[in-house]
Amino acid sequence: MAVFTPVTLDDIAPWMAQFPLGKALAIKGIASGIENSNFFITTESGEFVLTIFENLSFEQLPFYLKLMRRLADHGVLVPAPIANAQGELVVALHGKPASIVTKLEGASQMSPAPVHCAEVGAMLARMHLAAKDFEIRQPNLRGLEWWHATTPKVLPFLSEANQHLLRAEIHHQDAFASTELYRALPNGPVHADLFRNNVMFDGERLTGFFDFYFAGCDTWIFDVAVTVNDWCIDLDSGELDLARVNAMLDAYHAVRPFTEGEAVAWRTMLRAAAFRFWLSRLYDYHQPRDAEMLTPHDPGHFERILRLRETREAPPLPQNLQKN
Ligand SMILES: Nc1ncnc2c1ncn2[C@@H]1O[C@H](COP(=O)(O)OP(=O)(O)O)[C@@H](O)[C@H]1O
Numbered sequence: 001m002a003v004f005t006p007v008t009l010d011d012i013a014p015w016m017a018q019f020p021l022g023k024a025l026a027i028k029g030i031a032s033g034i035e036n037s038n039f040f041i042t043t044e045s046g047e048f049v050l051t052i053f054e055n056l057s058f059e060q061l062p063f064y065l066k067l068m069r070r071l072a073d074h075g076v077l078v079p080a081p082i083a084n085a086q087g088e089l090v091v092a093l094h095g096k097p098a099s100i101v102t103k104l105e106g107a108s109q110m111s112p113a114p115v116h117c118a119e120v121g122a123m124l125a126r127m128h129l130a131a132k133d134f135e136i137r138q139p140n141l142r143g144l145e146w147w148h149a150t151t152p153k154v155l156p157f158l159s160e161a162n163q164h165l166l167r168a169e170i171h172h173q174d175a176f177a178s179t180e181l182y183r184a185l186p187n188g189p190v191h192a193d194l195f196r197n198n199v200m201f202d203g204e205r206l207t208g209f210f211d212f213y214f215a216g217c218d219t220w221i222f223d224v225a226v227t228v229n230d231w232c233i234d235l236d237s238g239e240l241d242l243a244r245v246n247a248m249l250d251a252y253h254a255v256r257p258f259t260e261g262e263a264v265a266w267r268t269m270l271r272a273a274a275f276r277f278w279l280s281r282l283y284d285y286h287q288p289r290d291a292e293m294l295t296p297h298d299p300g301h302f303e304r305i306l307r308l309r310e311t312r313e314a315p316p317l318p319q320n321l322q323k324n
């Protein structure tokens with residue numbers, strides 16, 4: 001749908017002069033975004049993406065853009081933010097925060113095979129390691145605290161069975177989050193929304209992760225669980241597809257070996273990852289922010305996944321686990 005803040009080539013010509021990218025030659029709005037206004041820009045030095053942030057503030061944005069810059073500098077495939085002559089990554093455009101990043105080649109792979117899952121697993125591990133010592137600590141804003149704040153807003157809309165499911169799961173997650181084992185899990189900046197539509201491929205070659213605007217600090221194994229729950233499932237039933245799960249986990253493990261604690265946490269994290277998106281989808285469905293929003297995502301998909309992850313054993317993490 002959306003370009004919320006229209007921009008023309010004439011508008012941005014003077015604005016672009018502050019970036020070392022040469023003259024802007026063409027600009028084209030991107031229809032598919034739902035949060036921000038996005039544009040492909042062709043300049044004398046290549047192709048870029050301009051984002052005008054519609055909801056995030058100047059104060060919030062450095063976490064995301066500096067994180068992407070750091071990842072790009074460490075060889076993780078992500079859009080690289082471009083600094084202006086003053087070294088700023090976020091600059092006002094039409095009174096709103098805006099940024100320019102490099103354009104990734106390719107397209108999203110919505111029907112991934114094990115080979116794609118392996119690429120994603122390996123790059124995810126590289127991303128976790130590269131971001132480990134990132135100096136800005138922002139919590140995952142869709143974590144436990146948000147779950148507690150949001151649960152009462154959706155409960156009145158749910159059937160009794162789903163109210164029970166929601167209450168029982170948040171209780172289980174609370175109990176797990178209060179353990180020593182949970183607190184000792186490796187953690188740091190995570191993408192937290194690495195669904196198929198947020199990764200680009202050129203054939204079987206991964207060209208980049210993007211849409212970092214749900215990123216925050218959380219456990220790495222939670223990030224792996226979010227990714228597995230979208231990439232490695234039968235989309236109709238929500239069942240895990242073992243060939244894809246193993247391809248992703250083995251490739252991740254080869255770069256950053258899983259720990260014994262993560263093996264214990266794994267099933268609860270698969271549940272947490274399903275719960276997080278069930279809850280956000282319920283919230284968007286019952287409390288839409290804007291009448292013009294796209295059709296909300298189906299909460300039933302993650303309700304099914306959560307029920308499956310609660311009742312079935314999780315496929316084990318690869319062996320040769322590290323102590324911590
Ligand atoms: N750096 C990039 N390189 C290539 N395409 C991009 C890039 N950033 C965004 N896009 C394209 O723009 C679309 C919308 O971006 P997205 O980040 O999902 O927007 P929003 O946050 O508004 O939902 C993506 O689906 C993708 O096709």
Ligand SMILES: N[C@@H](CCOP(=O)(O)O)C(=O)O
Pocket residue numbers: 193195197198211277280281297
């Ligand atoms: N992945 C989430 C929705 C988040 O929005 P995005 O399209 O910007 O990734 C979901 O599927 O519920």
